[in-house]
Amino acid sequence: MTQSHRISGGQVDRTKTVRFTFDGIPYQGHPGDTLASALLANGVRLMGRSFKYHRPRGPISSGSEEPNALVELRTGGRQEPNTRATVVELFEGLDARSQNRWPSLRFDAMGINDRFSTFFAAGFYYKTFMWPKSFWEKIYEPIIRRAAGLGSVTRQEDPDEYDKGFLHCDLLVIGAGPAGLMAALTAGRAGKRVILADEDFRLGGRLNAETHAVGQASGADWAVAAVAELAAMPNVRLMTRTTVMGAFDHGIYGAVERVSDHLPVPAKGKPRQVLWRIYAGKAILAGGATERPIAFENNDRPGVMLAGALRAYANRWGVKAGERVAVFTNNDDGLRTATDLMARGVDVVAVIDSREGGELIPGVRHLRGAEVIDSSGKLGLKTITVRQSNGKTEDIRVDALGVSGGWNPNVNVHSHHRSRPVYDAGIAAFVPGEDGPPGLSVTGAAAGVLSTHGALRTGRDAAMAALGLTGAAPDLPEAEDAPVRVSPLWFVHHGKGRAWIDQQNDVTVKDVKLAHKENFTSVEHLKRYTTLGMATDQGKTGNVLGLAVMAELTGRSIPETGTTIYRPPYTPVAMGTLAGRSRGKEFKPFRLTPSHHWAKEQGAVFVEVGNWLRTQWVPKAGETEWRQSVDREVLATRKSVGICDVTTLGKIDIQGTDAGEFLNRVYANTFSTLAVGKCRYGLMLREDGIVFDDGTTARMGENEYVMTTTTANAVTVFRHLEFCRQVLWPEMDVQLISTTEAWAQFSVAGPNARKLLEKVVDQDISDASFPYMGAANITVCGGLRARLFRISFSGELAYEIAVPTRYGDALLREMLARGAEFDPIVYGTEALGVMRIEKGHVAGGELNGQSTALNMGLGKMVSKKKDSIGMVLSQREGMVQEDGYRLVGVKPVDPKAALTAGSHFLEKGAAAVAANDGGWLTSKVYSPHLGCDIALGYLKGGDKKIGQRMRIVNLLAGLDTEVEIISPHMFDPEGERLRG
């Protein structure tokens, strides 16, 4: 296929050819092309269908503001919808497809929507689909969503990697046009650390699209030289293909670098995109300006473009958008398009200038005081209708029209902290207002300074001021300094047809009129009622136009009407980029226990507990069902000995002369009386009197304690203790350190626990020398330092033994080998749960953040003889009710009946309604010792109901069974075994 619309000049590399396809048709372009420029070079104008009406559309711009030319790229896992053809860098083999059309772009069946456009005007959905209400979700919305839409997402996983990075600089320069380059040069030459970021793959900004000279060279060549100078500076980082997408607090900017989007697949080891967090001492916004259209009837046909874009395609890419071109402008800049195109030999058939005065362009038909009032051409522009100053109308045959309504400064990033842009009548546009992000200054066209000289000057001056540079300012190269001459014209008054304002969301002048008629006249209402500016382009080309139309309708001035503001991101950011590496399991990596490798060798089943991966049970050969393994582990432990990895419990070393008193304050029960070499169960409350956590704390020395916390609360308890120590009692002599990761800890439980431990412990641990609740620093296996606690969660004779983490695996293997004669087993969290419930110990289901010590049957532990966190508020009226919830044990009358946690207590004969609810089951297991399901639960007045029969009801599970309320201490209630 020949590139029929390629003309001379531009910055594409004509020595190389790049092949690509669009909707399956092969085309050719050159390196340096965008998809849009390459398609235009091949005479393709039709690139998409509009959102609501499915109107044929082509690109109107040459940059990231593009509302129309949205295409889908690539296939499979790399398929990407809604990319703008105007910024997609062409690469060999690029596979691009149009979207939101069926069956084809040229014939789109949904184009029927356009015929019924009166039904789809603003507010249509709100008014029409009100009834019946139930139809909305199931019928209306799916149909509307199918009809009005963008591209489709692939259901496959994205094979590419995305990264995050952090950068620091003295000065961040956003945009590498003349203002940004000059700012970076000024700061770079002064030795400052500079980051210069630009969304384009070629730095230079508008200089690449213009023919102005800068100094002795063309603007584009001056940019090349400036970039080369900056690239040679070690203190300057140039970031092409990098969009600064948002200004955040305290000089932090977010930027997306498209590392590999311009390649078929990323190079090995390279990410597709990187999300940078840039910490900038100061920042300069040099983001340029965006041209806005003038609304007239049927102004959305492929071929109707912004005048500056038409010029950019010719100057930068060597592409003429049409064979016969016209320009429609209200300002001098639009005239440049005509002169530039003529200079390149493009046939400019007319310049339609809405102004009466101004200079005449020689050599072209220049109609002054004229307006374009309509256009025709089904799939692309064929003629425009022009109304001349004398009122006569005339059809002119053209296939491209450049429209210029003036330039809007890109204030976006400056308004990310809610700074309102202010209207500058001199350029008929909004410029940055007060109270922008601290440390951010705005230069060049973004500040409303629209000449090249002005851009260079303000760029330099802003850098000098931002960095407080005092030396001589760099000389500026000579450049054009033409004044802005614009006579505002927002929309052409003519006829009843539709004139587009926001092409991406299909918002027309009519819609704004309707909003006005229905009194949605504030800009914020206008935006939401019509969806003006709410598409993925955030209304970069349409917003100002829309509010200007509203201003005219209401008779208010534009400043009175005001403007909406922008939010990050500046341009759309892919979800994968925001996620970065936090994807799949890397979102939340597992923490592995010291016994993990051993357990894996045994084929253990694991369970996620917080961030930890713990052994749930360890199946033996022949066990086909989990209960077989768990029952065996429980029975074997209670019969002989079992070992469980409890490393995940939080461990906190607490030292200092006030450590005992500190524990008195943070635990509800008394700790100051704990003897050296002893442990005690501790109950920790929140200040509101609810139970926070529990665990054992051992006194290892005069001023030295070791606290354990539950696995789930290890972090929050430590944080709380630091709060108490630093903020509540700052003069206490207490030091804390978390040692959770430092010690591997195993529970060794069962009648033979001591005998097994004697095989590894170097010291005497007989009952006499190491009694129940003892704690000591010991050694194992001939000298390895260790800690031993005689505590029990299972109700058995039990110990917890801790060694430095790196010896955890070895200790487990040693215990199993040396104690082989006792047939030790390793049990997981399920057996742990069975044994603690048999014993009536509270855990997750009971420590639910809503329960008091009294609820748990531990009310007497809360000492009122001392101040402790939560003591006072635990005595509130509502928390000490006689008939409040109490922890009870539950077993079914029929031993075969199954219980379900979460089921509710009901009196016999009571209806299963909330008013009769007596409480609920918090935890349930099968007890191999009792031969039936057992449960713990909170029952109203439960302490007075022991021995009674009630019902357990679960309407969801179809459960309604009679149970006996029993003591929560269901196994060995006297505690004879653990003292054995």
Added chain:
Amino acid sequence: MIIHHPILGPRDAQEFVYLGDASLMDRPDGMTAGIEEFHEYLYQRGNPAGEHRELWYHEQGDRSWLVVTRNTVTHEITKVELARDVARAKGRSK
């Protein structure tokens, strides 16, 4: 956001955990104060649109509790102190 830690210098806010109003340091003595006083302490808060003193914890850092004076409207941080110093200055002791 960046919090200028009095010991460690500028740190990203992601390293910190937020607790809330700095008045949480004014805990009454449980041996003398009653339920009413504790209720006031724990539940009653100002909600200013403007300057706010609040407690932040440098969890991914040196574990200091800080009192950060921050404007809730602009996010401007005007003062950062070690909470322990503030507590001591208020006469809190053991």
